[in-house]
Structures are given as structure tokens and as C-alpha cells.
Amino acid sequence: MAEATASPNPSGGFWHRLANPARFQRLSAWLMPWLVLITVGCFGAGLYFGLYASPIDYQQKDTVRIMYVHVPAAWLAMMSYSTLAISGFVALIWRHPLADVAGAATAPIGAVFTFLALFTGAIWGQPTWGTWWVWDARLTSVLILFFMFLGYIAIRNAFDDRARAGRAASLLAVVGIVILPIIKFSVDWWNTLHQPASVSKLSGSSLDPAMLRPLLIMAVAYMALFGVLLLLRMRLELTRRQVEALQMARAGASAS
Amino acid sequence: MRRRWPRNLAPDQMPILDVQYLACRRGGRILFAGLDFSLSKGEAALALGHNGAGKSSLLRVLAGLIPPFTGRILWNDEDTRQEPYDFRAALRYVGHADGLQTNLTVIQNLRYWAALYSAPTERLALTDALAAVGLDDLADLPARMLSAGQRRRLALARPIATPSTNAHTAGLWLLDEPTVALDRPSIARIESAIAEFRERGGIVIASTNAPLTLPGAQEIDVSATVLDLEDAFEDAYA
Amino acid sequence: MTAFWATLARDLLIARREGGESLLAVIFFVLGAMLFPLGVGPEGSLLALMAAGVIWVMALLATLLALDRLFQADWRDGTLELMALAPDSLTLVVAAKCLAHWLVTGLPMVIAAPIMALLLNLPPEGWPALLATLLIGSPALSFIGAICAALIVGARRGGVLMTLLALPLYIPTLIFGAGAVQAAIGGFDASGHLAALAAITLAAAALCPWAAAAALRQAME
Numbered sequence: 001m002a003e004a005t006a007s008p009n010p011s012g013g014f015w016h017r018l019a020n021p022a023r024f025q026r027l028s029a030w031l032m033p034w035l036v037l038i039t040v041g042c043f044g045a046g047l048y049f050g051l052y053a054s055p056i057d058y059q060q061k062d063t064v065r066i067m068y069v070h071v072p073a074a075w076l077a078m079m080s081y082s083t084l085a086i087s088g089f090v091a092l093i094w095r096h097p098l099a100d101v102a103g104a105a106t107a108p109i110g111a112v113f114t115f116l117a118l119f120t121g122a123i124w125g126q127p128t129w130g131t132w133w134v135w136d137a138r139l140t141s142v143l144i145l146f147f148m149f150l151g152y153i154a155i156r157n158a159f160d161d162r163a164r165a166g167r168a169a170s171l172l173a174v175v176g177i178v179i180l181p182i183i184k185f186s187v188d189w190w191n192t193l194h195q196p197a198s199v200s201k202l203s204g205s206s207l208d209p210a211m212l213r214p215l216l217i218m219a220v221a222y223m224a225l226f227g228v229l230l231l232l233r234m235r236l237e238l239t240r241r242q243v244e245a246l247q248m249a250r251a252g253a254s255a256s
Numbered sequence: 257m258r259r260r261w262p263r264n265l266a267p268d269q270m271p272i273l274d275v276q277y278l279a280c281r282r283g284g285r286i287l288f289a290g291l292d293f294s295l296s297k298g299e300a301a302l303a304l305g306h307n308g309a310g311k312s313s314l315l316r317v318l319a320g321l322i323p324p325f326t327g328r329i330l331w332n333d334e335d336t337r338q339e340p341y342d343f344r345a346a347l348r349y350v351g352h353a354d355g356l357q358t359n360l361t362v363i364q365n366l367r368y369w370a371a372l373y374s375a376p377t378e379r380l381a382l383t384d385a386l387a388a389v390g391l392d393d394l395a396d397l398p399a400r401m402l403s404a405g406q407r408r409r410l411a412l413a414r415p416i417a418t419p420s421t422n423a424h425t426a427g428l429w430l431l432d433e434p435t436v437a438l439d440r441p442s443i444a445r446i447e448s449a450i451a452e453f454r455e456r457g458g459i460v461i462a463s464t465n466a467p468l469t470l471p472g473a474q475e476i477d478v479s480a481t482v483l484d485l486e487d488a489f490e491d492a493y494a
Numbered sequence: 495m496t497a498f499w500a501t502l503a504r505d506l507l508i509a510r511r512e513g514g515e516s517l518l519a520v521i522f523f524v525l526g527a528m529l530f531p532l533g534v535g536p537e538g539s540l541l542a543l544m545a546a547g548v549i550w551v552m553a554l555l556a557t558l559l560a561l562d563r564l565f566q567a568d569w570r571d572g573t574l575e576l577m578a579l580a581p582d583s584l585t586l587v588v589a590a591k592c593l594a595h596w597l598v599t600g601l602p603m604v605i606a607a608p609i610m611a612l613l614l615n616l617p618p619e620g621w622p623a624l625l626a627t628l629l630i631g632s633p634a635l636s637f638i639g640a641i642c643a644a645l646i647v648g649a650r651r652g653g654v655l656m657t658l659l660a661l662p663l664y665i666p667t668l669i670f671g672a673g674a675v676q677a678a679i680g681g682f683d684a685s686g687h688l689a690a691l692a693a694i695t696l697a698a699a700a701l702c703p704w705a706a707a708a709a710l711r712q713a714m715e
Contacts, residue, residue, distance in 0.1 A: 092712075144662050151659045158649040161283065167712040168645045172659065175641055175705055179663050182694075186666035193673065248284050321575055321714050345581040353572020357504070359511040371500035372580045414576075 019097050021238045028231045035228045042221030049214035063127045068214055070120035072222040074138070077117050077145055080110025080226065084152060085177035088170030098234070100166040101241075103173065104156060105233035109226060111149035117142050137191035141184050148176050271296045272425060273459055278327035280313050286325065287313050288478050295461070297425070298454045300470045303463035305478035311463035312352060314478055315430045318461065319349045332425070345373075346427040348415035350434060354407045355414070358400035362391060362410055365399055366417050373418040385417035386410075388449050390442060405437040409446075416449055426458035435466045443467065497582030498590045505594035519560035520602040526552045527610050538615045545614035546624065546675035552610075553603055553628060553671075554664050557635040558657050560599040561643045564591060565710065569647045575714050584710065589703035592640045593633075600632035616675075623678035623688075627671040631691045634667050637698035644709035667694055 018024055050068030083106045091099035121139050122132050133139070155172055159165040271294035279289035287310030295301060303311045316322045318329060320336055320343070329336045336343040356365050363382050370377045386392040389409040394402070402410065412434055420427035429450070435443045447469055450460055462468060463478075509516045530548050531541060568574040577587045607628050611621055642660040646652045674687030 144665060147658065148662050151655075151662070154655050154658055155645060155649075158646060158651065158655050163283070163715070164713065167715065168649075168709065171705075171709050171712055172645055175663075179666075182666050183662065186669045186690075190669045190673065245284055319579055321578065323715060341581055344579055347579060349576065349579050351572055351575065353575075355572040355576045357508055357567075357571070357573065359508055360504075364507065368500055368504045369576070371503075372497055372577070372582070374496055 015096060021242060024098060025235060025238065028235055032228065032231060035224050035231070039221060039224040039228055042217050042224060046214050046218035046221050050218060055210050063124065066120055066124040068218050070117060070124055071215060072219045073113050073117040073120060074142060075219055076222045076226055077110060077114040077142060079223070080106055080113055081145060081148070081177065081180070084110060084173045088173035091166060091170040092174065100170070101234050101237050102230070103166070103170060105230055105237055107149055107152045107156070109229045109233065111146065111153065113226075114142060114146040114149055118146060135191070137188045140191065141187050144183055144187070145180070148180075152176070272332055273428060274330040275318070276328050276330070278317065278329065279325040280310060280317050280322065281325040282313055282322075289326070291327070291476070291478075293474060293476060295459045295474070297457040297459070300454060300460040300462070300473040301476055302470055302473045303461065303476045303478055307465070310478045312432050314476070315349070315351070315432045315461065315463055319347060319430055320344070331428070346420055346422060346425055347430065348418060348427060349430045350411050350415060351432045354411040356399045356407055356410060359398065361396050361398055362386065362402070363395040365410065366413060369414050370417050374421055375418040382417055385413045388416050388445065389413045390445055405439065405442065408434070408437050409442060412446055412449070426453065426456040429453060429458060429460045431460065431462040433464055433466065434462055435464060435468050495586065497580055498586040501577070501587045501590035502594050505591055506597065509594065509598045515563070516560075516598045517602065519556045519599045520606050522559055523552050523556040523603050524606055524610060526555065527614060530614065541615040542617055545611065545616035546620060546679070547672045548614060549607065549610050549616070549624065550627075550668055550672040553632060554635060554661070554668060556603060557599060557632070557639055558660055560595070561639040561656060561660070562653055564595050564640060564643045565647045566652070574710060578711060578714060584707040585704045588640065588644070588707045588710070589699070592636050592703060595640070596633045596636040600636055603632060604628045617679050619681070620675045620679040623675045623684050626688060627674045627691060630688060630695055631667050631671040634691070634695040634698045635664065637695075637702040638663050638667070640706040641702050641709060644706040644713070647710065647713050667691065670694065
């Protein structure tokens with residue numbers, strides 16, 4: 001019987017077996033309710049503490065509360081891109097089929113989180129800086145990240161051959177994660193050069209623990225939300241691919 | 257999985273190219289599976305099958321352009337995916353596309369490939385190769401002025417102009433539809449070039465629906481072994 | 495290394511045969527810069543402030559325009575896969591192609607830079623820095639752009655897509671390149687910027703051909 005010697009896959013193991021789509025669907029179906037529970041719970045607790053039961057900033061007063069929505073969104077934007085890069089790496093080296101599905105599923109989620117970070121950052125900027133947009137180092141970096149997500153989505157859609165699209169996108173994600181620190185560094189440097197006077201309110205100043213707790217709860221909530229959305233999209237994508245495979249099999253059977 | 261060859265095989269008869277349980281998957285379909293054959297010095301193989309059966313894909317998998325879905329290809333007992341250098345030094349591939357730069361002349365095109373494969377790049381050596389395919393009087397013509405048949409012949413001049421520098425093996429020619437658009441005299445020229453290569457010990461695998469005489473060639477039928485995709489997937493990830 | 499020199503010679507020969515096509519990028523470079531005075535007004539002091547950035551942005555865009563011809567033609571006629579099958583590594587072939595690309599499009603931009611500086615009223619303190627940054631930094635543009643060109647080779651609407659992919663990757667080069675010129679104009683020491691730019695170019699020259707070759711192999715599967 002033919003052996004699967006095509007890819008340098010480590011023998012058997014959890015990931016190997018997970019690649020079976022039916023198995024993944026079962027596992028994710030089991031996991032889903034728990035994730036939804038964590039998401040709802042943490043959002044509830046986080047929003048309560050963040051928007052109501054936590055102290056106000058000395059200078060910014062209530063507007064600082066946007067931080068509880070904005071900062072985790074930015075963290076998730078970066079976590080999404082890391083997921084994209086890792087799934088791309090796994091897809092290229094081990095050709096694990098789920099990695100490709102994960103990458104396709106993550107990109108739009110990451111783009112939305114990035115947009116959310118930009119949007120809430122702009123809302124935060126209005127009362128703080130007096131303008132909707134400012135070329136702050138962080139906002140600029142996040143804006144660039146947004147376009148990198150768009151680039152990933154665009155390259156996935158640029159090819160009819162799904163396998164080729166997946167490979168190109170995976171490679172792009174890996175290249176992107178390597179260049180991202182360089183971009184961040186150069187934007188930081190550019191920003192300090194051109195705006196020495198402004199001290200960014202978003203910079204990582206030490207936070208009061210009473211503010212840190214809701215922030216972390218919100219971060220967990222966002223991560224759980226990411227998990228829910230990712231699994232949902234992956235399940236959808238897998239089902240779509242199965243339908244396509246069946247259609248192709250029918251086409252192949254009728255031709256011969 | 258190391259194949260055992262009969263002990264009484266003379267060194268000359270030992271297979272140089274050994275293809276084991278090869279399968280290819282393109283665009284979600286399994287084109288062929290379980291392909292298993294071997295070739296020794298001077299032998300040839302003909303890939304047959306209807307259009308779209310996967311003959312071109314077979315040659316591309318053998319060349320190493322496409323990774324096999326399962327199976328391996330051994331050249332001189334080395335896996336070509338793991339140790340590609342020696343294999344590539346011996347391999348000459350002529351695919352569907354002609355691989356010509358239309359702005360360069362015929363001989364300039366050939367000179368690049370000769371340089372790439374460390375073959376002689378002097379005009380005399382190159383015109384010899386062109387003469388073997390009947391293009392020597394067109395050597396200084398821009399390639400864009402060639403007809404389809406002439407372009408095909410220039411593509412076939414490539415393996416002729418780049419003989420292997422390895423003393424042990426004359427090499428492997430993978431020819432995809434070599435005689436498409438060629439007239440009888442040209443086909444005869446190609447056949448004699450192939451025969452001369454085989455005499456030096458070279459191995460030839462050609463895919464064709466057009467007439468091409470390869471005396472003593474093994475026939476490989478690439479009719480679609482249509483495996484159910486689900487089954488193949490289960491096989492690979494059970 | 496034979497693959498490197500053979501490919502370099504070949505690509506330069508092809509560029510010479512194609513004649514004017516290779517100079518289109520430089521023409522776009524100058525023409526695009528000319529649009530800025532028309533857009534923002536001819537006031538000298540305003541142009542002087544913008545000149546360094548505008549010239550560098552136009553250099554980015556002109557390079558992107560010319561990147562199309564790096565792999566497309568060879569992909570279409572099947573030469574690229576033959577190059578991949580050669581015994582010498584595809585990385586060497588790609589490196590040679592990038593170098594040829596820079597010689598044909600990047601170097602002419604460096605030569606055209608004084609004209610641009612004149613048109614855009616760049617202060618004289620910035621001229622040496624402009625030439626230095628373009629000379630050091632434009633190879634980086636060719637090398638980094640090669641990865642994007644390799645990723646989308648054979649795709650439909652490849653040109654516009656490549657812009658979207660390449661521009662974020664070009665940002666560090668832009669920041670340090672334009673920054674160096676502006677530092678020079680302001681009387682500050684630009685050597686730090688130039689060093690960073692040189693580091694980017696060297697890293698790009700070392701790593702990008704390998705990444706682009708990997709992208710090309712993925713495309714051929």
C-alpha cells in the first residue's frame with residue numbers, strides 16, 4: 001500500500017491525526033461551548049470592571065476607559081498576525097492541511113481586530129490629542145499591520161489554484177513576521193525623530209493594578225473570542241472544501 | 257523501504273533510475289498512484305495515456321518540479337528530493353513550454369543553457385548541437401522569428417548541447433511531447449539524437465501522443481488510477 | 495557561481511535588446527516627481543521641505559513598476575522552471591536577476607536624481623546625501639521587491655497586488671533613506687541613517703534571493 005512519504009512528517013501523533021477533517025470537526029464542536037462561555041463571562045466581567053468599577057485617569061478622566069477596548073484589540077491584532085505566520089510556517093514545512101485552513105480563517109479576523117484597534121485608537125485620540133488621527137508610532141505601526149493583513153487576503157484571492165494561493169500566502173506571512181519587527185523599529189525611530197515633544201499617552205507607563213486587572217480580563221475575553229471566531233471559520237472552510245472535493249470527484253467520475 | 261535487486265545483475269544492468277509507488281495529486285485530484293518502474297543505462301520509457309491523464313505531471317514529478325504525493329524517486333540510489341544536486345546535474349528536461357527568450361538569437365539562447373550546465377559555449381560546439389536538430393543555418397536569427405516547429409527543435413537542442421560532465425552516467429532526458437509540430441525529417445533527426453544519447457548510456461523518458469519511435473522502450477500507462485480523494489486522504493493521515 | 499554570471503550576462507543582454515522598455519521606470523520616476531509642484535504649488539520653500547520624501551517615494555513606486563519584468567517573462571515562456579532545474583541553486587539565479595534589475599532600473603534612477611533634486615528645489619546640503627542614500631538603498635528596493643514579484647508570478651492583476659505587498663516592506667528603507675537626506679539638510683550627522691540603510695541593503699541582498707527562490711519553487715508546484 002502506498003506510504004505517505006511525501007512530507008517530512010514526524011510519526012503519527014496528535015497533530016497528524018487532527019489533520020483528518022472529520023476528527024477536527026468533532027473536536028472543535030466539543031470545544032466550542034466552553035470557549036463561548038469563557039468569552040461571554042470574561043467580556044461581562046471585563047466590561048463591568050473596565051467601564052464601571054475601575055478608577056479614572058488623573059488627566060484623561062473617563063476617556064481612559066477606551067483603553068480597555070483598544071489595547072486588547074491591538075494585542076489581538078499582533079497575536080492574529082503571529083498565528084498567521086505560525087500557520088504559514090507549518091503549512092510550508094510540514095504541509096499540514098489544517099495549517100492552510102487556519103491561515104485563511106485567521107486573516108479576516110486579524111484585519112477586523114486591527115481595524116478595531118485603529119478605530120478605538122482614533123476615538124481615544126480625539127479628546128486626548130484634539131484630533132482624530134495623529135502619526136503616533138503605535139497607530140502608524142498598527143496601520144501598516146492592517147495593510148499587511150489586506151495583502152495576505154489579497155494574495156489568497158489572486159490565484160484560481162487554491163494550493164498555489166495557500167503556499168504564496170503562507171510564504172508572505174512568514175516573510176511578514178520577519179520584517180514586522182524591523183518595520184516597528186524604523187517607525188518608532190521615525191516617530192521620535194519627528195515628534196520629540198509629544199509623549200504618547202498610549203506608551204507603556206506603569207499601570208495601577210486596579211486598571212491592570214480589567215485590562216487582563218478583557219485580554220482573555222478577546223483571546224477567547226478569537227478562538228471562537230477562528231474555530232467557526234475553520235469549520236466553515238473545511239466543510240466548504242469537502243463539498244468542493246465531492247463535486248470534483250463527481251466531475252472526475254463522469255469524465256472517464 | 258530499500259528495494260532488493262537480484263544478485264546476478266551486472267553493474268551495467270543495475271537500475272539508475274528507480275521510481276517507487278509514485279502518486280501525484282493536482283488540484284485536489286489524484287492523477288495517478290502506485291506507479292512503479294526502474295530504468296538502467298541506455299533504457300527508455302514511453303508515458304502513454306489520454307489527454308489530461310497526467311503524462312506531463314508525471315514528467316514534472318520525476319524532474320522534481322512538483323513534490324510527489326506519495327512514493328520516491330531514486331537516482332543512483334539517492335532520493336532525488338533529499339539529494340537533488342547530482343540528479344539535477346544529470347537531468348535535462350524539455351517541457352511543454354519552449355523556454356526561449358524571444359529577444360535573443362537562437363545561438364544566444366543556447367549559449368545560456370550551455371553556460372548554466374558547464375557545457376562548452378564556443379560557437380562551434382553550439383552549432384554542432386543546432387545541426388543535430390537542423391537549425392544550424394538559423395543560428396543568428398532572433399528567436400521570435402522561428403515557427404512553432406523550429407522553436408520545438410531549439411528546445412530539443414538544449415539537452416543535446418549540454419551533455420553531462422559526469423563520467424559515470426550520461427544522464428536522464430525527460431521529454432514532454434517532443435515531436436509536437438514537427439515534420440517527418442525533424443522527427444527522424446530527434447529520434448537519431450535520442451538513439452545516440454542512449455548509446456552513450458543515457459536514459460530517456462518521453463511522453464507523447466504523436467509518433468515517436470523509441471526502440472525497446474518500457475510503456476508506462478498513466479491512466480488515471482482514480483482513487484477516492486477521501487480514501488487517499490485517510491491513507492495519508494490515518 | 496557559473497549560474498550567477500551566466501544569468502547576469504543574459505539578463506543584461508535582454509535588457510539591452512529590449513531597449514527603451516527598461517528606461518520607462520526612470521521616466522516615470524522623473525515624471526511623477528514633476529507632478530508634485532503642479533499639485534502643491536511652485537513655492538520653493540514648501541518644495542524644499544518635501545523634496546527628499548517625494549524623491550524617495552517616487553523611487554519606491556518606479557521600482558515597483560519595473561519589478562513586473564523581473565520574473566513574468568521568464569515564467570510565461572517556461573525559462574524559470576528550467577532555471578530551477580539547473581544544478582546550481584536557484585538562489586544564485588535570482589540574485590543575478592535582482593542585480594541585473596538594479597543595474598537597469600535602480601542605477602539610472604541614481605543618475606537621474608540630481609535632475610529631480612533640481613526640479614524639487616532640494617537644498618544643496620542634501621544633494622550628496624540624496625545620491626548616497628539612493629545608491630545604497632535602491633538595491634534594497636530591487637531585492638525586497640523580488641520577493642513580492644516571486645510570490646505573485648503568474649497571478650492575474652499581479653501588478654497592483656504586488657504594490658500592496660511591497661509597500662509595507664519598503665517602509666524601513668524609505669524612513670532611513672529620506673531621513674538621512676533630511677538630517678543632512680538640517681545640518682545633523684546622517685551617518686547613522688546611512689549605516690542603517692546599508693545594513694538593510696546588505697541583509698536584503700543576502701536573504702531576499704533565497705526567499706524569492708523559495709517563493710518561485712512554491713509557485714511552480
